[in-house]
Amino acid sequence: xxxxxxxxxxxxxxxxxxxxxxxxxxxxxxxxxxxxxxxxxxxxxxxxxxxxxxxxxxxxxxxxxxxxxxxxxxxxxxxxxxxxxxxxxxxxxxxxxxxxxxxxxxxxxxxx
Amino acid sequence: xxxxxxxxxxxxxxxxxxxxxxxxxxxxxxxxxxxxxxxxxxxxxxxxxxxxxxxxxxxxxxxxxxxxxxxxxxxxxxxxxxxxxxxxxxxxxxxxxxxxxxxxxxxxxxxxx
Numbered sequence: 001x002x003x004x005x006x007x008x009x010x011x012x013x014x015x016x017x018x019x020x021x022x023x024x025x026x027x028x029x030x031x032x033x034x035x036x037x038x039x040x041x042x043x044x045x046x047x048x049x050x051x052x053x054x055x056x057x058x059x060x061x062x063x064x065x066x067x068x069x070x071x072x073x074x075x076x077x078x079x080x081x082x083x084x085x086x087x088x089x090x091x092x093x094x095x096x097x098x099x100x101x102x103x104x105x106x107x108x109x110x111x112x
Numbered sequence: 113x114x115x116x117x118x119x120x121x122x123x124x125x126x127x128x129x130x131x132x133x134x135x136x137x138x139x140x141x142x143x144x145x146x147x148x149x150x151x152x153x154x155x156x157x158x159x160x161x162x163x164x165x166x167x168x169x170x171x172x173x174x175x176x177x178x179x180x181x182x183x184x185x186x187x188x189x190x191x192x193x194x195x196x197x198x199x200x201x202x203x204x205x206x207x208x209x210x211x212x213x214x215x216x217x218x219x220x221x222x223x224x225x
Contacts (some may be wrong), residue, residue, distance in 0.1 A: 043215035103155035
């Protein structure tokens with residue numbers, strides 16, 4: 001089975017711009033979660049989507065949003081980028097229940 | 113409390129030795145505890161996971177020990193190898209909140225040849 005695929009791998013954006021990140025989950029996984037990873041804050045939960053509905057949301061401002069499509073693919077959008085948004089953004093998919101997250105290799109976002 | 117505490121922050125072990133990483137939590141609603149390994153430039157990869165009704169789980173050289181009453185769990189890596197040098201994260205799932213995981217801050221393991 002193919003793993004979780006995230007595109008693009010690297011992005012450089014300017015403050016004030018917006019960005020969209022894409023994630024294709026493992027086939028059959030209906031839950032897709034997004035995490036932000038930084039050296040200072042570690043891995044922080046952004047949100048989870050399940051069957052096209054946002055099921056959970058972390059403690060991030062409304063500039064961070066996402067969606068999930070009927071094929072379980074997901075996108076994450078960050079508007080009005082700030083320097084502090086520079087991070088590795090990780091997508092993870094999983095089955096329901098007591099199932100672990102399976103992570104992609106992330107999108108490295110740099111805001112200048 | 114939604115935090116998961118993890119120690120040590122960094123660990124140096126000789127090849128063939130045992131690496132031990134500890135985690136603790138407060139929230140009794142956490143119901144599933146995976147461990148992840150992350151290499152530079154890669155996403156975290158699942159190592160092993162445990163539910164709180166099990167006290168120990170072993171997969172190859174990796175063992176999770178779980179103490180429900182103390183709200184602590186640990187990862188033991190037996191016969192540590194230089195290829196195990198990576199950052200390790202413990203995690204806990206918030207029960208009844210879907211796939212919502214809280215991660216520890218990570219332990220950077222270096223295994224010397």
